[in-house]
Ligand SMILES: [Fe+2]
């Protein structure tokens with residue numbers, strides 16, 4: 001089968017969905033397991049989101065019609081909400097707390113919703129906007145990008161992001 005960026009991104013969404021399911025199954029005592037799952041979530045989520053923001057979304061935007069532009073704007077806004085609020089809030093909570101469990105659930109719901117919109121709307125549009133060759137090329141670029149210093153920098157930056165005071169505290 002030829003390479004296809006949309007398949008790759010979709011399968012990464014599925015990996016993330018599985019990790020959130022695993023998280024959902026942990027108890028408040030599972031401090032270590034929760035910490036490990038959170039690390040896996042970040043390792044899956046951050047390169048995926050950054051590459052979408054840096055490469056895929058701008059390429060999509062260039063070819064999109066008005067509906068496409070709206071879909072693009074929605075996706076960008078959802079990324080911002082996760083990066084600036086939902087994920088930092090989760091990371092600001094002790095892994096052995098019920099608050100952590102609640103925040104992890106919210107992040108999982110956000111990611112699932114966002115991934116679903118991409119799959120049902122944006123990727124469908126992208127399949128019409130890009131040729132199979134272009135989608136294969138993106139797939140190769142993405143794999144290479146993950147090993148670059150830029151990707152490593154984005155990861156470090158995201159992991160270091162300070163957590164703002166959670167709402168209501
Ligand atoms: Fe996304």
Ligand SMILES: [Fe+2]
Pocket residue numbers: 009013048052115118
């Ligand atoms: Fe995505």
